[in-house]
Amino acid sequence: MMETLLEVKDLRTYFYISQGELRAVDGLSYTVKKGEFVALVGESACGKSVSALSIMRLIPNPPGIIVGGEIIFDGKDLLKVKEGEMRSIRGNRIAMIFQEPMTSLNPVLTIGRQIAESLELHRGFDKESALEEAVRLLKLVGIPDAERRINQYPYQFSGGMQQRIMISMALSCDPALLIADEPTTSVDVTVQAQLMELINNLRAEFGMAVVLITHNLGVVARHADHVVVMYAGRLMESGPTDAIYSNPRHPYTMGLIASVPRLDLPRDRSLHVIPGLPPDLTQLPRDICAFAPRCQFRDKRCTEARPELEQVGDEHYTACFRHNEIETLVGHESEK
């Protein structure tokens, strides 16, 4: 049994905007074990990024407030520690990389300077040895000719290389947890494959845990140990990757998986379509299943109460009233 590193319990992050209360994250719970690869999956605006920023306590306030829940990291509730202590955790124990590497890098500083900065701040290197360490880190993430390239500026690197630089900065403090927010969305498939392979190799080498935020179900299938599926700020289903793909127990998960065009299935397979649109989070009633309006299996219960999270297998949870019937329901559907 691996040790628990991070435990998110009933996290609720709300934004107070002119249209009213927007519940961006509404009751999210999951755990990350040491060295584990967890994927947070969902479509745009489902709250996956907000939940990650909540862990880092980087929610802009106002308009955002973490109104409830606990984030236990290394036995400490991050929502209760002082800002000073949080600062030493951020970047040091928990590192984060983002979707657009170009907007995360400072365009007027050399790459070497930027990597060295965090080494000097967090790990007490002096200027010279920090640069040496920067070269070592760049080599580690596969940047050729690192000695020369530390003197270059971000624009002189391609998107894939910039993301490698971000990863090297994230690794500089040997974090226990790396949160990667859509790190490969802006790069090509071949570069995506390179970057994901790199992240996964580094995870094994450094024994760090990874929380990957993504909408790409293929990448999740390839790399993740555990999957957390979110919709409209809420947790729909979570479980071991194999179980989620082979035996999904929530209609949203099933629909999501079935709507991805696949290379390995017959081309004339009709693509599943989830009808409708995601709800407006300021209008979504609190006490219904958030997916009910788009769900083909909804019944009376689904719009009268909010389904609780139920255990359906080993570390496998789902928030659906009809999870027991789903398999038979799907059978009927395909017979038709």
Next chain:
Amino acid sequence: MKNNSYLVEVKDVVKYFPLQFGLLKRKVLNIKAVDKVSFSIKSGETLGLVGESGCGKTTIGRCVLRLYDLTAGKIYFNGEDTTVLEGKRLRQIRRDMQLIFQDPYASLDPRMTVGDIIGEPLLVHNLVKGNEYKEQAKEMMKLVELDSNMSNRYPHEFSGGQRQRIGIARALATRPKFIVCDEPVSALDVSIQAQVIKLLTRLKEELNLTYLFIAHDLSVVRYISDRVAVMYLGKIMEITDSAALYANPLHPYTQALLSAVPIPDPEIDRHRIRILLPGDVPSPLLPPTGCRFHTRCRLAIPKCKEEEPQLRDLGNEHWVACHLA
């Protein structure tokens, strides 16, 4: 028009973008965006064009629509050489070819109502009188499954998927024969992506359209295309019908591209062969000599560096540009 004849023929098309630099901007280097590309699309067919960013796929699309003037080569639309057309005839022919853009947020004027956006092509081409365009715009909205009562609203009131439908309706307004779809679903979420792919497929059947479908996502392209062309650094590497390309890719680049796409099923994905391409795509300013892919190819032999492979038909219209295939 003859059945099964080619609607679009692209012959040895070259498009360079000059890059001026130096004192007085006199030195010129050419960005070789598209370098001697040929293909043709039959009427009613969908040709998928795939490749990584910067491979020239969008440039080709714009050349076909004659939004760019070619550096060299010829493009025939319905048998007519479009590269020499001017004035009235060019405007006429443009009615028959339209474009759907990638970003549904950037391609709609935020200050125009949806009805005006969709109807504008009709006004530009003088196809309607007065306010008739409003009615036609509503028809188009119904066709793409949008509520036609919303024609007086503005783009910001619509979601990404709905905006893409507006873009499609606008492209359909002049009743074109041919549409270039430039990454029409890449900016959308999976569940919405499936909706738009289905819509595009349905419209093609109903209106007998011909598509050039440009995308970087191989699984989406496979779903919608009859034939697929794979581009790398301004060149076509492989072109054949969709089933053959995915079942039996012959170019090492196509093989690597396909293996880089993960399959959303861990059980199956675990047993696939993965080919990881080293490095990045080289600059189109100074593309590698010989085969442009040789710097990243795991199978490259000395010949690849020296001699440029030509597209060869290896049987059943399966064209490959590789010395080793």
